[in-house]
Structure formats: C-alpha cells, structure tokens
Amino acid sequence: MDVEISKSVLTDIAATTLEGIEGIEVAAAPLKVGEVLRQQGGPRRSRALKVTREGGQVSVDVGLNVEYGRNLVGLAHQAQRAVCENVELMTGLKVKAVNVTVLSVVLPRGASA
Numbered sequence: 001m002d003v004e005i006s007k008s009v010l011t012d013i014a015a016t017t018l019e020g021i022e023g024i025e026v027a028a029a030p031l032k033v034g035e036v037l038r039q040q041g042g043p044r045r046s047r048a049l050k051v052t053r054e055g056g057q058v059s060v061d062v063g064l065n066v067e068y069g070r071n072l073v074g075l076a077h078q079a080q081r082a083v084c085e086n087v088e089l090m091t092g093l094k095v096k097a098v099n100v101t102v103l104s105v106v107l108p109r110g111a112s113a
Contacts, residue, residue: 005091010051014060017086018049018079023070027063027103048103057096058087063103076100 018026027048048063060083066072080098087095 005093007051007053010053010058010060010087010091010093011049013087013090014051014062014083015047015049017082018062018064021075021078021082023067024064024075024079025106027065029063048101053093054096057094058091059096060087060098061101062098063101065104065106066102067108068105069108072102072105076102 015026018024029046029048050061052059052061062079062083064076064079066075079100083098084095087093
C-alpha cells in the first residue's frame with residue numbers, strides 16, 4: 001500500500017518545526033516583479049520556505065529572520081537539525097539538505113526601536 005505525502009504537508013512540518021525555535025521566524029517571501037503589497041486583512045504573504053521532493057528525498061530551502069543579539073550560526077544549525085529530524089521522523093523520507101539563509105536581523109518582539 002502506497003501512501004502519498006503532499007508537498008504542502010512537508011512545508012507545514014518544516015514551518016511548524018521552525019516556529020518552535022526561539023529567536024527565529026520564517027521570513028516573508030521576497031516580492032516578485034509586478035506583485036503588489038496586500039492591504040492589512042488581505043491574504044497573507046507567502047513565506048520564504050520551499051520544499052523540493054525528488055522520489056524519496058526532500059530538500060528544504062528557508063529564509064530566516066533572526067533576533068538581534070542571537071547567535072546566527074548556532075540558530076541556523078539548530079534549524080537545520082530540527083527540520084531534518086522532524087521531516088524524517090514524521091514522513092520516513094530522507095532529507096537531502098536543509099539550506100538556511102539568514103535574510104535579516106530583527107529586534108526582539110516587544111522591543112521598541
């Protein structure tokens with residue numbers, strides 16, 4: 001019996017895993033040429049998170065915002081490890097790569113500028 005795992009499920013697993021790591025957030029996807037910023041209350045902007053599946057292997061590309069004062073390299077490694085472990089544990093698929101790009105450094109939530 002074959003079980004098919006959709007790309008959106010893989011993306012949700014990665015996104016939920018990353019939400020659990022303190023000090024980072026998945027960045028908003030960069031705007032494409034001609035795309036208009038949506039008004040508040042409109043559809044949410046997509047995130048900088050892409051999952052590619054080739055047979056039984058998965059690759060994840062993610063862009064992160066990291067809180068100011070945090071260890072960038074340490075959080076990037078933690079994100080890679082956590083996404084790899086959770087995707088493999090929950091799906092049985094092999095994770096080929098988790099590519100992390102730190103896109104920006106942001107003030108911690110609740111901090112004033």
